[in-house]
Structure formats: C-alpha cells, structure tokens
Amino acid sequence: EAYTKAISIDPSDHVFYSNRSAAYLSKGDSVNALNDAEKCIQVNPTWPKGYSRKGAALHALKRWDEAVASYESGLAIAPSDSGLKSGLSEVQKAKESSSRPQGPGGDLFGPQLISKLVGHPKFGPRLADPAFMRKLQNLQTNPQLIMQDPEMMEVLQVMLGGMGGANEDDINPPYESTKPTYDNKSNNTNNNTKSTPMETESDEKLSEEEKAQKELKKRAIAAKDKGNTLYKEKKFLEAIAAYDEAISIDKTNITFYSNKAAVYIEMGDTDKAIELCNEAIELGTHHRASYEDKAKVYQRVASAYLKKSDIPAAIKSYEKAQMENFDKAIERKIKNLQLDFKKLQQESYINPELAEEAKERGNKAFRESNFPEAIKEYEEAVKRAPKNPSYRNNLAASYLKMGLFNDAKREIERCIEIDRNYVKAWAKKGDIEFFMKEYHKALDSYRAGLQIEPDNSLCKQGLQKTLEKINTSQGPDSERTAHAMADPEIQSILNDPVIRNILSDMQENPNSAQKAMADPIIRAKIEKLIASGVLQVR
Numbered sequence: 001e002a003y004t005k006a007i008s009i010d011p012s013d014h015v016f017y018s019n020r021s022a023a024y025l026s027k028g029d030s031v032n033a034l035n036d037a038e039k040c041i042q043v044n045p046t047w048p049k050g051y052s053r054k055g056a057a058l059h060a061l062k063r064w065d066e067a068v069a070s071y072e073s074g075l076a077i078a079p080s081d082s083g084l085k086s087g088l089s090e091v092q093k094a095k096e097s098s099s100r101p102q103g104p105g106g107d108l109f110g111p112q113l114i115s116k117l118v119g120h121p122k123f124g125p126r127l128a129d130p131a132f133m134r135k136l137q138n139l140q141t142n143p144q145l146i147m148q149d150p151e152m153m154e155v156l157q158v159m160l161g162g163m164g165g166a167n168e169d170d171i172n173p174p175y176e177s178t179k180p181t182y183d184n185k186s187n188n189t190n191n192n193t194k195s196t197p198m199e200t201e202s203d204e205k206l207s208e209e210e211k212a213q214k215e216l217k218k219r220a221i222a223a224k225d226k227g228n229t230l231y232k233e234k235k236f237l238e239a240i241a242a243y244d245e246a247i248s249i250d251k252t253n254i255t256f257y258s259n260k261a262a263v264y265i266e267m268g269d270t271d272k273a274i275e276l277c278n279e280a281i282e283l284g285t286h287h288r289a290s291y292e293d294k295a296k297v298y299q300r301v302a303s304a305y306l307k308k309s310d311i312p313a314a315i316k317s318y319e320k321a322q323m324e325n326f327d328k329a330i331e332r333k334i335k336n337l338q339l340d341f342k343k344l345q346q347e348s349y350i351n352p353e354l355a356e357e358a359k360e361r362g363n364k365a366f367r368e369s370n371f372p373e374a375i376k377e378y379e380e381a382v383k384r385a386p387k388n389p390s391y392r393n394n395l396a397a398s399y400l401k402m403g404l405f406n407d408a409k410r411e412i413e414r415c416i417e418i419d420r421n422y423v424k425a426w427a428k429k430g431d432i433e434f435f436m437k438e439y440h441k442a443l444d445s446y447r448a449g450l451q452i453e454p455d456n457s458l459c460k461q462g463l464q465k466t467l468e469k470i471n472t473s474q475g476p477d478s479e480r481t482a483h484a485m486a487d488p489e490i491q492s493i494l495n496d497p498v499i500r501n502i503l504s505d506m507q508e509n510p511n512s513a514q515k516a517m518a519d520p521i522i523r524a525k526i527e528k529l530i531a532s533g534v535l536q537v538r
Contacts, residue, residue, distance in 0.1 A: 001332065001336075002332050002335035002336050002339065003016050003019050003020035003023060003335075004020065005336065005339055006335075006339055007020065009339060009342070009343065012043060012410050013043075014040045014041075014043040014044035014047055014050060015040075017036045017037070017039045017040035017043065017050075018036070018037070018040045018047075018049055018050060018053050020036045021033045021034075021035075021036035021037040021040060021053040021054075021057065022053065022056075024036060024057075025053075025056060025057055025060060030057050030060040030061045031061070033053070033056070033057040033060070034054065034057035034058060034061065036053070037050060037053035037054035037056075037057050038054060040053060040054075041054060046077060048074045048075075048077050048078035048081045048083075048084060049074075049083070050074070051070050051071065051073050051074025051077070051084065052070075052071070052074055052081075052083050052084050052087055054067075054070040055067045055068075055070040055071040055074070055084070055087045055088070055091065056087060058070055058091075059087070059090065059091045059094065062094075064091055064094065064095035065095075067087075067091040068088065068091055068092060068095070071084050071087050071088035071091065072088065075088065122154075123154075123155065132151075135149065135151070135152060136155070216249055216250060217250060219249050220246045220249040220250035220253065220256070221246075223242050223243070223245040223246035223249065224242070224243065224246040224253075224255070224256055224259065226242040226245075227239045227240075227242030227243040227245075227246065227259060227260075227263075228259065230242055231259070231262070231263055231266075234266075236263050236266060236267050239260075239263050240260060240263050240264075243256050243257075243259055243260040243263070244260070247260070251283070252283065252287045252289075254280040254281070254283055254284040254289050254293055254294070254297055255293055255296070257276050257277065257279060257280035257283070257297070258276075258277060258280055258293075258296060258297045258300045260276055261273040261274075261276040261277050261280075261300050261304070262300060262303075264276065265300075265303055265304050265307055268307075270304040270305070270307045270308050273300070273301075273304040274301055274304045274305070277297050277298075277300050277301045277304070278301075280297045281294060281297055281298070284297065291324045291325040292324075292325045294321075294324045294325075295321040295322070295324035295325035295327070296321070298317050298318070298320045298321035298324060299317070299318065299321045299330065301317040301320075302314040302315075302317035302318045302321065305317060311337055311340065311341040311344070312341065314337060315334055315337050315338060315341070318330055318333060318334050318337070319334065322334070346383070346386070349383055349384065350384060350385065350386070351384050351385075352384065352385050352388075354384045355380075355381045355382075355383075355384030355385035355388065355391065356381075356385075358377045358378070358380040358381040358384060359377070359378065359381040359390075359391055359394065361377040362374045362375075362376075362377030362378040362380075362381060362394060362395075362398070363394070365377060366394070366397070366398060366401075369401075371398050371401045371402050372402070374394075374398040375395065375398045375399065375402070378391055378394050378395035378398055379395060381394075381395075382395060382411075387418055388418075389415045389416075389418045389419040389422045389425060390422075390424075392411045392412070392414055392415035392418070392425075393411075393412065393415050393422070393424055393425050393428055395411045396408045396409075396411040396412040396415065396425075396428055396432065397428060399411065400428075400431065400432055400435065405432060405435060405436050408432045409429070409432050409433075409436070412425055412428050412429045412432060413429070415428075416429065421452050423449045423452050423453045423456050423458075423459065424458070426445050426446070426448050426449030426452070426459065427445075427446065427449050427456065427458035427459050427462055429445040430442045430443075430445035430446040430449070430459065430462045430463075430466070431462060433445060434462065434465070434466055434469070436483060437477065437479055437480040437483055437533070438480075438483050438484070438487070438532070439466050439469060439470050439480070439531050439532065439533070440484065440487075440490070440528050440529075440531035440532040441487070442462065442466045443463065443466055443467070443531055445462075446459045446460075446462045446463040446466065447459075447463065450463070466531075470530065470531050473533065476533070476536060477533055480532070480533040481532075481533050481534060483532075484532035484533055484534050485534070487532070489528070490528070490529065490532050490534060493525045493528060493529060494529075494534070496525070498516075498522070499522070499525055499526070499529075502516045502517075502522065502526065503535070
C-alpha cells in the first residue's frame with residue numbers, strides 16, 4: 001500500500017517499483033512481482049537490481065530459462081554484482097534439480113527450498129533475515145540439524161505440504177508477561193488482549209513476601225483496569241487518578257505511565273504526555289522492561305508528536321520503537337508518514353510568483369545557450385508551480401538540448417498529463433521522439449497536436465520532417481529497430497496473427513497482401529511498422 005502510494009506520487013522512481021515487487025514476492029504474488037520488476041527495468045534499464053527482482057519473480061514462477069536470462073542481463077550491466085550471481089546460481093540449481101527424478105524424500109532441502117518458502121506468509125518475509133538464511137544453508141548441508149531447531153521443524157512441515165506455522169496464531173504469538181499488555185493504537189488505553197494466565201504454582205508454596213508482591217500486582221492491575229474503563233467513558237481526570245493509584249502500587253510497570261500519557265494526549269497536553277513517556281522509558285531501561293513494552297511507549301510518544309503535527313519527530317519515535325521491537329504495521333506507518341511529509345514539503349514550497357521569476361532566469365540562460373543553468377532554473381520553477389505545463393515544456397526543451405532524451409520525454413509526458421490540449425507540448429514530444437529515432441511515435445505526437453490546432457506550424461513542420469526521414473531511410477538502423485522493438489504497441493502488432501499472415505503474403509502472395517491493405521485498420525498497423533523501421537520497404 002505504501003509503495004503504491006509512493007508510485008502514484010512519483011511514477012518515475014524505479015526504486016518504488018523494485019520495492020513493491022519485493023513486497024509482492026514476499027506475500028506469494030509472483031505475477032504482480034514480475035510485472036513491477038519489468039516496470040522497474042522499463043523506467044531504468046541500467047539498474048542491475050531490477051533484473052535481480054525479475055529473476056527472483058521468474059524463479060518463484062519456475063520459469064527457469066527466463067529467470068536465467070534475466071540474471072544474465074543484469075550481470076551484463078554489473079558483472080560483479082553478488083546478488084545477481086547468487087540468484088543465477090540458485091535458479092540454475094533449481095532448474096537442474098527440477099529435471100532430476102526425486103527420491104522418496106522429494107529432495108526436500110534442495111535448491112527448490114528457497115523458491116517454495118518465497119510465497120509462504122510466515123517464512124517468505126524471513127528470507128530477508130541473514131540469520132534465517134544461514135540456518136537454511138546449514139539445513140541443506142546437514143539435514144540432521146532440523147531436530148535441534150523448532151523453527152526448522154516448521155520449515156519441514158511447509159516442505160511436506162503442511163501448514164507449518166502459517167496460521168495466524170503462530171505468526172503472531174500472544175505476548176506473555178506478568179505485566180498487562182494492550183493494543184498499540186495511538187490513543188487507546190483499553191486492554192483488548194486476554195489476561196495472562198496466573199502462575200500455576202499454588203499460593204501455599206509462595207513465601208509471605210511473594211504472596212504480598214502478588215497481591216500488590218493484582219491491586220495495581222485492578223486500578224489500571226479501572227483507569228481504562230474511565231478513559232473509555234472520557235472521564236479523563238478520574239482515569240488519571242486511577243493510573244496514579246496503579247503507579248503508586250507498582251512503580252516498575254511502564255504500561256501504567258503509557259496509559260496515563262494517552263489520557264493527556266486526548267486532553268491536548270502533548271508535552272506532559274511526552275514527559276511521562278520519557279520517564280517511563282528511563283524506568284523501563286533501569287528495570288529491564290520487555291522490548292515490546294518499551295516499543296509501545298515510543299509509539300505513544302509518536303502519537304503525541306502527531307497530535308502536535310510534528311511528523312519528523314513522530315517518525316523518529318516510531319523508528320526507535322522499531323529498534324526495540326519490529327512491527328510491520330509500524331513500518332508501514334513510517335513509510336506513509338514519510339510520504340505525507342514529502343508531500344507537505346512540496347506543497348509548502350509552492351509559490352507561483354517565485355516560479356515565474358525562476359522561469360525568466362531559465363529563459364535568459366536558455367537564450368545564452370547555458371543549458372545546465374537553464375535546467376536548474378526550470379526545475380526550480382516546476383517545484384514552485386508543479387501544475388504549470390509551460391515550465392515543464394521549457395525544462396524538456398533544455399534536457400533535449402543537452403541530449404538527455406529520457407529526462408526530456410519524462411517531463412513532456414508529465415506536461416501533457418497536466419494539459420492534454422497544450423499543443424506546444426505535443427510538438428516538443430514529437431521533436432524528442434524524432435531525435436530518439438522513434439519516428440512512428442513522433443508521427444502520432446505531431447498528428448495529436450494538429451487535431452487540437454490544425455494550422456500549428458511546429459506540428460506541421462515536424463510531421464513533414466519525420467515523413468521525409470522515413471521515406472529517405474535506407475537499410476536497417478539497429479538503434480531505431482531497438483527502440484521500436486521495446487515499444488509494447490509494436491510488439492502487439494507483430495504478435496497479431498492477421499498481421500503476421502499479411503507480412504508473409506507480402507513475400508509469397510503480393511496480390512492478397514495488397515487487398516488486405518484496403519482495410520484502414522490493417523493499413524495503419526503496417527504503416528506504423530514501416531515508420532518504426534521494423535518493416536523495410538524497397
């Protein structure tokens with residue numbers, strides 16, 4: 001969810017697609033993991049990790065040859081990348097193992113062990129833990145170790161087809177402590193968890209001192225429970241008094257302080273809440289409170305900072321909580337807060353007047369052919385007014401002058417997303433595609449501009465220039481063909497059975513092919529293949 005939100009804010013960041021691919025793979029959705037990995041490569045084909053993500057997804061799908069090809073493509077870019085080398089080795093072993101007949105034990109701990117665990121709800125995320133991976137490696141070399149490790153016994157159950165720890169109770173075991181636990185929602189002091197069972201040891205075996213301590217703890221819990229009830233009834237002052245009573249009985253239980261802090265948060269006194277939580281953390285450190293309880297106190301501090309609208313401080317507190325006790329829900333909350341804060345920063349930076357000043361400085365630099373400076377100023381203008389299409393158009397023009405075609409195309413496409421009727425953007429898009437030798441796309445862009453403004457001189461000149469280039473091209477152009485073959489639309493046309501038959505008829509039965517060209521849809525597709533350079537006409 002967090003990565004999807006990140007992609008919606010900045011779809012040009014390949015890392016977001018990579019991370020979402022890994023998330024999909026962890027929950028066993030190999031198909032979506034593969035889709036995101038391919039999108040990552042499309043956005044940045046020079047980033048080795050994209051090929052690693054694709055290889056891992058294909059591995060999970062047991063498409064061995066494609067997985068090998070993906071890892072090898074990544075190694076062509078980064079020959080020393082250890083992740084790619086490891087992935088390639090694993091998939092080659094898995095491929096070899098899948099082609100061998102298995103014995104009665106099914107080769108349980110062979111190379112397919114990892115691929116089977118990837119989609120498991122409990123063990124899939126654990127594959128990111130180096131300690132867990134070392135256990136698996138040791139298990140593969142010495143299966144007898146399974147009897148010495150309960151977790152590896154669960155892995156065995158998974159490999160045998162059982163549920164082996166996949167049920168919810170095993171994934172999230174209840175925290176057992178002599179101290180009460182309650183949910184970690186930001187401002188909720190209600191204890192929703194079941195009470196921990198009392199010690200089975202009979203009171204007769206306890207010393208008088210131990211009996212007294214046990215009775216005090218019972219009284220403290222009763223006072224805390226009373227405070228929780230009063231909190232739910234929004235009787236805040238009475239709740240504070242009940243928590244104070246619990247603290248006076250048992251000063252070592254930091255959850256009492258945390259619950260009391262929640263009341264102050266509700267009352268709007270966030271500074272007092274933070275002060276109480278800091279006191280609880282010091283107390284917990286001194287008395288060696290559980291990591292889980294300390295994490296909850298840090299989460300309460302984060303809630304107080306959020307109430308104050310101090311997102312950076314809240315994030316820091318959540319990160320401290322994660323260091324005490326990792327929680328996936330809190331990790332998602334951190335990611336969402338980081339995105340929210342980034343969005344707030346972007347919104348607070350918006351200033352149309354300063355944007356116009358930056359644009360004028362950019363125009364001056366552009367006229368002086370100082371394109372790096374022009375890019376800097378136009379980027380500033382875009383940050384100050386992200387919804388102004390002309391600033392992005394100017395930025396794209398500067399990128400084009402620097403030969404940064406991918407950057408130019410990214411900005412012009414965003415420009416068109418903002419205003420599809422901005423004819424200058426369509427003309428600029430055509431110019432960029434012309435320089436990238438994507439002539440079939442350039443034709444479409446110029447024609448789109450002429451549909452909006454039939455007499456636009458930029459689009460007319462661009463269209464004429466592109467047609468002349470297509471008609472005068474001689475022989476195959478490898479760069480042009482490579483761009484064309486990477487275009488999904490061209491791939492779709494080439495995979496169309498009707499088009500394939502017509503291309504065959506052009507060689508063997510020209511008359512039949514000529515008749516087929518009378519169909520405007522067929523003709524348009526053939527002309528696109530010619531414009532792209534895939535189909536050469538003599």
